[in-house]
Amino acid sequence: MDIRRVDISATQGESALHRCRPGIKLVAFALTLSAVIVSVNLLVVVGLALCLIGVMAAMRLPARPMLALAAYPGLFAALFAFAAAADRLTGALVVAKAVTAGLAAVLLMFTTPYPQVFAPVQRFLPPVIGDALLMTYRSLFLLLEKFGHVLIAARLRAGLLAGSPIRSAKAATRSLGTVLLYSIDLSQRTYDVMHLRGYDGRLVVSPQPAVAPMAEVALLAAAGVVVVTAGLWRLTGSALAPFAWIPLGIGLVALIVGTVAGLLTAKETR
């Protein structure tokens, strides 16, 4: 998981989703997640996943890292499904749910800067959790950079190649130990700076102003349609089961339209 790639996309992207307010995106994410949770039909879930990939393509978001991140929970879900699912259909549904929920989460995280994601919920959390979430973000990139540097230095010093995995593992472990020491010192320095700046036990994140009201309405409407569709298929049970190809078809159309829209936008930009 390349967390730096997530941050670059979230902070530097300019799509319509980037311009929506984080609170609106969180509501849309919650609705999409609810749709995944209530869905028991594989085709409905796959249709939703295709719609999300279509949005990704239309917004010209970095598809490769996003799909890789969303597929990762699918791998573990496949293990879980292999071990615990009663039949192959249920197993496929478990994997599809994992990947679709993952897609919804990465869409949120790739279009919203990390502090803004947690800002709306921070006020409801105890200060230690809300502030620690923000401190984690700050520390994470510093530690990732430090770990990369220390690892390169350790490998250069030891003359390590890919063919010596045990020595490489030892170097990586020592590097993690060095980063651990650095992280403790970093936390002390951070507190010193916060104290000097008058930290009073609550970090405040400035809310993002509304700049794309139409996009926000469209996003909420789409998320509403998704959750209603999923709920309808769940509530009606077997009555709508033969029509499950319809959401799948809509998903395919959304994927094609999104891809074409993304390509056209790319052409115009050039």
Next chain:
Amino acid sequence: MSHLHIPDGILPIWLVSAGWLICIVIVTVAVRGVPPEDLRRRIPLVGAVAALMLVAMSSEIVPIAYHINLTVVAGILLGPWLSVPTALVVVTVLAMIGHGGVTVIGLNTIVISSEMVLGWALFSALVRTLGRPRVRIAAGVATVLTLAVTTTMLVVIVALGGPIAASRESGAFDPAELRFENPFAEGVIGNIAFEEPAAHEEEPLQIARFALLVYGLGSIGWIAEALVTAGIVGFVSRVRPSLVLDGATQQERVLPGDEGVHG
């Protein structure tokens, strides 16, 4: 395998809700276990250690898709009280990048914080028993035992959930063959009128198969995690022994002028 990589919508609502409830209770108790002034000072430490765990988790052992968690190391550094909010922070960040379900954050926090607290307790007990020169062995043994316990917790949670809470509605899918039947073959109307969704009997959860897989794959991870934990603890104990023997919370200095507030 130390935390649930179970997606949203698989575990029953009662279990997910119970997870959240227990999570809120243990986080509240843990936060109240630290004096408020100390807690304020420790927030950057919680953030830094959570970030350290995420850095370790971003390094995967590719063939088995296993990643190091550093939960026992974090537990040793933070002690029992701060481990719980740190676990919640880590699990929340992971869930937001699709690594574990959002609804299972509560259950995952219970598992991860148990791992951190148990790791800390076992390490402290083993260091007292084996002596300070054997911190590496203490860390390795504590990690293996801790991961064995938390993996069992994982199996128990899945067993409590019962059969996967997903029905087998298939629409045009044949669940027995996993074959897609063309809904247009006899016309959509005919499909609606005559095709009944396949009926399925509720099958019992294959918990033995699940446990076999989790313990089998998990034990490889326990050894990898134990070796890394022992290596890190051994390295830190040579450079700054008090950090692993007393914990990071005993390391912080008081700034001049800060004594009145925190002294």
